[in-house]
Amino acid sequence: MMHIRSKLSALALVAALPLPAQALNLFACEPEWASLAGVLAPEAKISSATHVYQDPHYIEARPSLIARLRRADLAVCSGAALEAGWLPALQQRAANPDVQPGQQGMLYVAQWVETIDKMESVSFGVGHVHPEGNPHLHLDPERMRQAGAVLSQRLAQLDPERRDAYKVDYLRWSMQWEQKLADWKKRAEPLRGRKLVVQHTTFDYLWRWLGMDVVADLEPKPGVPPTPGHLATLVKQVEQERPLAIVHSWYQDPQSANWLSERTGVPVLSLPSTTAPDEGVVTPADLFEHLLQQLLELERAG
Amino acid sequence: MFSHKARWLIPLTFIAGSQAHAELQAPDISLTVDAYHKSDNTALGGRVEDLGLSHTELALRQQFGSLAMGKLTAVAESNKEETDFSIEEAYLQTLALPAGLTLRGGRFLSDIGYLNGQHPHADSFTERPLMYRAFLGGHYYDDGVGLSVVMPTDLYWRVSAEAFDGEELGEFESDSTIGTWALSTTLGGDISDSQSWQAGVSYLRNRMLGHAEEEHDDHDHHDHHDEHEDDHHGHSHGAEYAGEHLYMADLVWKWAPRGNNRDQQLTLSAEYMRVTDLNEYASSDDYHEGWYGSAVYRFAPEWSLGVRQGRVKLKLGHGDHFHDGELEETTAMLAWNPTHTQTLRLQYTHQDAVQDWDDTFAGADNAVTLQYIISFGAHDAHSF
Numbered sequence: 001m002m003h004i005r006s007k008l009s010a011l012a013l014v015a016a017l018p019l020p021a022q023a024l025n026l027f028a029c030e031p032e033w034a035s036l037a038g039v040l041a042p043e044a045k046i047s048s049a050t051h052v053y054q055d056p057h058y059i060e061a062r063p064s065l066i067a068r069l070r071r072a073d074l075a076v077c078s079g080a081a082l083e084a085g086w087l088p089a090l091q092q093r094a095a096n097p098d099v100q101p102g103q104q105g106m107l108y109v110a111q112w113v114e115t116i117d118k119m120e121s122v123s124f125g126v127g128h129v130h131p132e133g134n135p136h137l138h139l140d141p142e143r144m145r146q147a148g149a150v151l152s153q154r155l156a157q158l159d160p161e162r163r164d165a166y167k168v169d170y171l172r173w174s175m176q177w178e179q180k181l182a183d184w185k186k187r188a189e190p191l192r193g194r195k196l197v198v199q200h201t202t203f204d205y206l207w208r209w210l211g212m213d214v215v216a217d218l219e220p221k222p223g224v225p226p227t228p229g230h231l232a233t234l235v236k237q238v239e240q241e242r243p244l245a246i247v248h249s250w251y252q253d254p255q256s257a258n259w260l261s262e263r264t265g266v267p268v269l270s271l272p273s274t275t276a277p278d279e280g281v282v283t284p285a286d287l288f289e290h291l292l293q294q295l296l297e298l299e300r301a302g
Numbered sequence: 303m304f305s306h307k308a309r310w311l312i313p314l315t316f317i318a319g320s321q322a323h324a325e326l327q328a329p330d331i332s333l334t335v336d337a338y339h340k341s342d343n344t345a346l347g348g349r350v351e352d353l354g355l356s357h358t359e360l361a362l363r364q365q366f367g368s369l370a371m372g373k374l375t376a377v378a379e380s381n382k383e384e385t386d387f388s389i390e391e392a393y394l395q396t397l398a399l400p401a402g403l404t405l406r407g408g409r410f411l412s413d414i415g416y417l418n419g420q421h422p423h424a425d426s427f428t429e430r431p432l433m434y435r436a437f438l439g440g441h442y443y444d445d446g447v448g449l450s451v452v453m454p455t456d457l458y459w460r461v462s463a464e465a466f467d468g469e470e471l472g473e474f475e476s477d478s479t480i481g482t483w484a485l486s487t488t489l490g491g492d493i494s495d496s497q498s499w500q501a502g503v504s505y506l507r508n509r510m511l512g513h514a515e516e517e518h519d520d521h522d523h524h525d526h527h528d529e530h531e532d533d534h535h536g537h538s539h540g541a542e543y544a545g546e547h548l549y550m551a552d553l554v555w556k557w558a559p560r561g562n563n564r565d566q567q568l569t570l571s572a573e574y575m576r577v578t579d580l581n582e583y584a585s586s587d588d589y590h591e592g593w594y595g596s597a598v599y600r601f602a603p604e605w606s607l608g609v610r611q612g613r614v615k616l617k618l619g620h621g622d623h624f625h626d627g628e629l630e631e632t633t634a635m636l637a638w639n640p641t642h643t644q645t646l647r648l649q650y651t652h653q654d655a656v657q658d659w660d661d662t663f664a665g666a667d668n669a670v671t672l673q674y675i676i677s678f679g680a681h682d683a684h685s686f
Contacts, residue, residue, distance in 0.1 A: 058562075060563055060685075064490065067455065093460075100398065
């Protein structure tokens with residue numbers, strides 16, 4: 001009976017609409033926001049400007065991206081200057097008033113979710129640092145949930161006809177997320193206090209959440225590629241500290257990590273810094289599951 | 303409907319000004335210094351030999367809420383022959399027009415061609431290709447208005463129309479309000495994860511020619527020669543070889559492994575220009591043309607290597623007839639970017655006067671240039 005009634009009401013709803021509402025066109029700067037939108041707005045037409053094998057700091061304002069932003073109803077980006085090298089150029093060329101900074105159709109997640117490592121001032125020569133804080137906030141599962149709430153609200157504002165659907169999808173996702181958080185937290189216990197060598201500050205939010213410590217960075221300054229001189233200074237330190245792994249992201253050249261690994265015996269761990277639908281890491285939950293499994297595997301082996 | 307339209311007829315400054323009270327952010331200020339040393343002078347403009355500053359610019363960019371943006375770029379050049387200051391950009395651009403429209407007013411770089419709209423310090427070589435130097439004075443900017451539209455298509459498709467007063471194109475005796483106008487269109491897209499492309503055609507109409515030509519009827523060799531000498535060295539803003547119609551075509555193809563252009567990228571680009579109706583004696587066979595092709599390969603995040611080959615075929619006016627002239631330039635460069643705000647570039651330029659007349663290309667030479675670019679403050683996002 002319930003089943004029939006819900007079908008009937010759905011039919012009535014469809015009949016009441018003069019025209020099928022146009023699906024929302026969503027432009028995500030990074031794959032994690034496209035994946036999050038995929039969960040929270042399954043009917044939307046979603047595309048990501050970048051993928052897991054690209055460094056999101058260095059993207060060209062390609063014609064295809066301009067064309068995509070031109071047709072977007074909503075653009076979702078990390079913000080905190082992560083896209084400073086290319087998004088303003090896209091916004092200026094796409095001639096789409098909806099996605100200009102300050103408009104409802106332009107969502108910078110970092111404006112709504114607190115970032116870490118904010119800087120009062122940036123002195124010249126510190127490399128590519130963001131005074132707005134570390135922009136890779138999607139790698140904290142708590143912040144990912146906050147981002148989900150922000151995105152869901154924005155979707156409802158832009159597309160009020162589907163307001164209820166967005167709310168239902170968000171509540172369902174958020175409850176599942178709560179359970180997953182508890183599960184991840186429990187399973188991640190053995191990682192607490194373990195040390196890591198990293199390449200860039202990409203995963204800082206994750207390390208914080210897991211209670212892991214970064215003892216060295218292959219980059220001499222944030223955003224500056226590793227140099228042989230800098231790597232050489234790390235050998236002794238890494239030998240003493242015995243970290244769990246030397247971590248780099250999929251888009252980075254593994255050469256430097258491999259070099260240090262050969263000299264210190266510390267294993268290299270290559271991790272995706274965002275979702276990768278082609279590799280089976282489709283949803284935000286898939287991403288954290290994958291990251292956790294990779295780390296735990298190494299922990300058990302070591 | 304009318305009131306909506308009328309809103310956009312109000313001078314842009316007014317809209318920008320009224321919005322400014324609401325949410326005026328601090329302007330982005332940037333300074334780019336381009337210092338160089340060039341071993342020898344070369345033909346058809348470009349940098350002057352010895353130590354110098356070329357295209358050192360101070361730029362201010364101000365966003366007026368989400369309605370409009372303004373930009374001001376002051377440029378200084380200094381070399382052993384002259385020191386020169388100019389305002390290259392001073393424009394307002396809308397950000398809030400519907401239907402993919404953008405309106406610009408003031409002084410700005412024309413949308414024609416591939417390189418023209420880009421800032422010289424983003425170039426892969428120390429000097430613009432021969433044909434840009436010969437037909438556009440390096441790059442063409444002027445005072446005027448421009449309207450462009452980006453179509454709502456899967457493929458990137460932009461169409462631009464511009465009208466300028468023409469003062470900056472060259473030294474012409476003309477007082478027409480619209481000295482030049484231009485039409486251009488660009489298409490572009492991705493071929494795969496690793497490959498993308500862009501292609502365009504442009505047309506520039508020069509309405510300032512044709513009236514002043516009679517003065518040259520006296521067929522005087524020496525006058526003509528001296529006139530050219532003056533233009534040879536030094537910083538020439540204007541086009542040295544003009545015609546009523548300028549046609550351009552450009553094609554760019556880029557490749558980066560999996561689209562990750564940080565570590566590696568190959569850029570191939572080529573452009574062609576044809577200038578027709580040079581003066582009242584020019585037949586349909588008398589036109590200037592030029593082209594170049596360039597390949598730049600970034601093989602590591604900080605290193606790139608490039609070669610460029612370019613040529614101009616000119617009709618050198620001599621009273622009521624023309625002599626053929628042809629100049630070729632081959633360029634090779636190696637660039638190092640120790641940080642994303644610095645570039646150190648070593649370039650070798652070889653010029654060859656394939657066909658000369660009356661020593662027009664007497665300045666053709668080989669040169670080694672060492673260039674250092676450093677920028678401070680917010681800098682423009684990189685365009686394709």
